[in-house]
Amino acid sequence: MSHHALVTPPTAPVLNETIRTQLAHRTIRAYTPEPLGEDVVETLLEVARHGATSSFQQQVTVIRVLDPAVRAALHASSGQPYVGGSNGELFVFVVDLHRNAVLRERAGVDLEPLERTTLFLQGVEDTIIAAQNVVVAAESLGLGTTYLGSILTDVRSVITALGLPERTFPLVGMLVGHPAQEPQYKPRLPREIMSAVDRYPELTEHLEALADYDTTVRDYYDLRAANTRVDSFSEQIARMLGKGGASMMPLSEVLHEQRLCLS
Amino acid sequence: MSHHALVTPPTAPVLNETIRTQLAHRTIRAYTPEPLGEDVVETLLEVARHGATSSFQQQVTVIRVLDPAVRAALHASSGQPYVGGSNGELFVFVVDLHRNAVLRERAGVDLEPLERTTLFLQGVEDTIIAAQNVVVAAESLGLGTTYLGSILTDVRSVITALGLPERTFPLVGMLVGHPAQEPQYKPRLPREIMSAVDRYPELTEHLEALADYDTTVRDYYDLRAANTRVDSFSEQIARMLGKGGASMMPLSEVLHEQRLCLS
Numbered sequence: 307m308s309h310h311a312l313v314t315p316p317t318a319p320v321l322n323e324t325i326r327t328q329l330a331h332r333t334i335r336a337y338t339p340e341p342l343g344e345d346v347v348e349t350l351l352e353v354a355r356h357g358a359t360s361s362f363q364q365q366v367t368v369i370r371v372l373d374p375a376v377r378a379a380l381h382a383s384s385g386q387p388y389v390g391g392s393n394g395e396l397f398v399f400v401v402d403l404h405r406n407a408v409l410r411e412r413a414g415v416d417l418e419p420l421e422r423t424t425l426f427l428q429g430v431e432d433t434i435i436a437a438q439n440v441v442v443a444a445e446s447l448g449l450g451t452t453y454l455g456s457i458l459t460d461v462r463s464v465i466t467a468l469g470l471p472e473r474t475f476p477l478v479g480m481l482v483g484h485p486a487q488e489p490q491y492k493p494r495l496p497r498e499i500m501s502a503v504d505r506y507p508e509l510t511e512h513l514e515a516l517a518d519y520d521t522t523v524r525d526y527y528d529l530r531a532a533n534t535r536v537d538s539f540s541e542q543i544a545r546m547l548g549k550g551g552a553s554m555m556p557l558s559e560v561l562h563e564q565r566l567c568l569s
Numbered sequence: 570m571s572h573h574a575l576v577t578p579p580t581a582p583v584l585n586e587t588i589r590t591q592l593a594h595r596t597i598r599a600y601t602p603e604p605l606g607e608d609v610v611e612t613l614l615e616v617a618r619h620g621a622t623s624s625f626q627q628q629v630t631v632i633r634v635l636d637p638a639v640r641a642a643l644h645a646s647s648g649q650p651y652v653g654g655s656n657g658e659l660f661v662f663v664v665d666l667h668r669n670a671v672l673r674e675r676a677g678v679d680l681e682p683l684e685r686t687t688l689f690l691q692g693v694e695d696t697i698i699a700a701q702n703v704v705v706a707a708e709s710l711g712l713g714t715t716y717l718g719s720i721l722t723d724v725r726s727v728i729t730a731l732g733l734p735e736r737t738f739p740l741v742g743m744l745v746g747h748p749a750q751e752p753q754y755k756p757r758l759p760r761e762i763m764s765a766v767d768r769y770p771e772l773t774e775h776l777e778a779l780a781d782y783d784t785t786v787r788d789y790y791d792l793r794a795a796n797t798r799v800d801s802f803s804e805q806i807a808r809m810l811g812k813g814g815a816s817m818m819p820l821s822e823v824l825h826e827q828r829l830c831l832s
Contacts, residue, residue, distance in 0.1 A: 318615040319608035324587040324709035328616045328702050345582035351764050352581040353591045355757045358704065360718050362805060364757065368764040376767050400769070405762070406806045408772045413807030423820040423830075427693065428718060431741065434697035439591050441621065441698075442705050446587035455623050455691060469768045478694065494618045494627065499668070501614050501631040504639050505732045506663070509671045542625060543669045544676030556832050557686040567686075567830075569819050 313490055327446045332491060334450025335386075337394040337483030346447065347395060350482065353443040354399075357435040365429030366436045367402040369468055369476075370395065379467035380479055384456035394483030398457065398464070399437045401429040403473040403566065420473055421568040426561070433477050444482045454479030461560050472565045493522045495539070516540065576753055590709045595754060597713025598649075600657040600746030609710065610658060613745065616706040617662075617699040628666055628692030629699045632731055634659040642730035643742055647719035657746030661720070661727070662700045664692040666736040666829065683736055684831040689824070696740050707745045717742030724823050735828045756785045758802070779803065 315330040342350075347370065354368050371377050377396055381389040389396070403420045410417055419425060441451045457464050457479040464476045494500070496515045499507065509516065520538035537545065561567045578593040605613075610633065617631050634640050640659055644652040652659070666683045673680055682688060704714045720727050720742040727739045757763070759778045762770065772779065783801035800808065824830045 316615065316619055318612040320612040320710065322709055323585070324590060325612060325616060325706050327587060328706055329619050331619055331621065333621060349581040349583040349588060351760055352579065353588060355760060355763055356579055356592050356594055357701065358594065358596060358714075358716050359757075360716070361809070362755070362802075364763065364802075366763065367770065369769065370764065370766050373767045404769075405772050409803050409806045413803065415807050423824065424721065424818065427740070427820065430690065430693050431697050431716075431718070434694050435701045435704075438620065438698045438701040439705070442702070443588050443591055446585055447583065451621075453621050453623070453694075455694070458687065471769060471771075474769065477690070492625070494622075497614055497618060500618055500627065500629065501633065503633050504636045506632065506667075506734060506737065507630065508734075509668050539625075539627075540672050540676065543672040544678050546624070555687065557690065558830065558832060561686065567821065569821060 315491055316494075324442070324446065328442060330491070331441070331445060332450070332489045333452045334483070334485045334487060334489070335388045335452050335481075336486040337450065337481065338486045339393055340484045342395050342449070342482060342484075346449075350440045350443055353439045354436040357432075357439045359432045359435070360428035363406060363425075363428060364432065365402050365406065365425070366432040367400045367405070367474070368436060369398045369400060371398065376467050379463055380454075380457055383458075383460040383464050384454055384479065385459055386454065386456050388452070388481065389454060389456075389479070393486075394481035397440070397480045397482065398468060398476050399433045399478050399480065400468070400470060401426065401433045401475040401477050401566075403429055404471045407473050421565055423567045423569065426475075426566045430477060437478055437480060440480065440482070449482055450485035452481050454481065458557065459555070461555070461557070465564070475561065475564055475566060490526060493519070493526055495519060578754055579757075587705070587709065591705060593754070594704070594708060595713070595752050596715045597746070597748045597750060597752070598651045598715050598744075599749040600713065600744065601749045602656055603747045605658050605712070605745060605747075609712075613660075613703045613706055616702045620695075620698040620702045622695045622698070623691035626669060626688075626691060627695065628664060628669065628688070629695040630663045630665040630668070630737070631699060632661045632663060634661065639730050642726055643717075643720055646721075646723040646727050647717055647742065648722055649717065649719050651715070651744065652717060652719075652742070656749075657744035660703070660743045660745065661731060661739050662696045662741050662743065663731070663733065664689065664696045664738040664740050664829075666692055667734045670736050684828055686830045686832065689738075689829045693740060700741055700743060703743065703745065712745055713748035715744050717744065721820065722818070724818070724820070728827070738824065738827055738829060753789060756782070756789055758782060
């Protein structure tokens with residue numbers, strides 16, 4: 307795999323500006339101090355609102371973080387240095403079943419359906435649809451983004467900092483800003499491993515493609531470890547999975563505390 | 570709320586082709602017989618692969634359904650008439666922790682981290698990011714889409730039809746095709762209800778905006794019930810939530826059968 311292939315965006319048979327934007331996705335973790343501007347922030351929130359929503363339940367709320375104390379709480383939970391400071395707008399995408407609970411209480415009907423795993427997953431879907439819409443819109447404007455799954459590491463402190471009631475869950479944070487870095491395009495698993503026709507594609511039938519991919523990943527130089535050879539994909543999954551703080555926490559406990567996923 | 574406002578796409582302060590596409594999102598449930606073409610299908614799969622992925626775990630697999638027998642199984646589970654027949658390409662977005670389990674088995678390390686709720690949620694995020702990327706790309710090409718959460722109604726039959734192993738879960742289906750209908754833009758909850766700064770926005774502080782929105786939704790004419798007045802949002806959430814088959818099923822049982830979300 308040549309170095310060239312890693313600095314050229316991936317391509318596809320049919321291209322337009324939107325698809326070029328999507329194929330050129332890279333996580334951006336460093337931003338200039340330049341603010342987004344209120345027009346852009348408003349636009350991103352509009353795009354978040356207008357994604358698909360499961361059964362029209364609209365189980366998502368987006369919280370923009372401006373208060374440095376709230377940002378500090380998110381920074382502390384995430385442990386990621388780039389969440390600190392003030393570069394990049396910080397948003398939190400909250401799975402929100404509380405709002406519909408209020409509507410049901412006002413109508414005098416039971417709240418039990420909201421405690422089901424199905425409804426929570428529908429809320430997660432609404433939430434990520436909104437978040438990914440923001441990513442694509444921001445990138446179409448030349449901005450950079452990073453998802454912050456890391457805010458779950460100490461999720462109870464995030465719940466407190468944002469004043470989140472029962473039946474809500476701060477699924478992901480997101481930074482959006484003007485890029486101050488130019489990372490390489492991180493190679494993805496080959497299409498024949500990640501997709502298939504009619505039937506699940508067993509990895510063991512694609513070991514040659516996997517070996518090629520492992521080599522490709524080793525040649526990808528992660529900006530966070532400048533010019534250091536990284537592990538292959540297989541090595542990363544074997545060594546790193548479950549080592550992070552967020553992964554160590556029994557999240558089901560927190561979900562149950564929030565009265566989510568009870569059945 | 571004028572009828573006009575419901576047939577004009579929503580707008581935002583900053584517009585480009587991508588953002589216009591996103592704001593103009595509508596669910597399309599009827600398609601012409603015209604196929605997408607292999608170039609478009611390949612492009613959609615490329616866009617699915619290149620979204621963000623939590624901790625580079627790439628826990629998603631996309632299955633394209635061509636076999637009429639597999640499609641019939643998905644149709645039966647979903648109960649949605651438009652899943653039947655052959656109009657529209659049908660995809661299933663699968664949360665996939667099995668692939669990384671194979672990698673860990675090959676490396677001789679334990680599989681326990683993959684059984685945590687955290688890892689499953691990261692897989693759900695990867696899966697919906699991929700799916701939403703497909704929606705935006707398809708719509709940018711003038712195509713229509715619909716998410717099929719309904720395939721969960723009889724999810725065990727879907728798992729069987731697609732040959733899904735343990736540690737996988739068919740989260741959503743999706744139809745993509747050439748639109749054969751022109752639905753209105755479905756009004757979303759007001760921005761002050763769905764978003765806020767620094768702190769969770771309690772619905773009870775926005776009851777006036779809610780009342781306006783309820784009126785707006787009553788004026789939205791759903792194509793599926795042609796020219797019939799629909800319930801307000803508040804009424805829909807009070808009356809309809811939890812009535813569907815998918816909502817009645819204890820999904821946590823199926824997730825545990827699949828060795829997902831065990832802690």
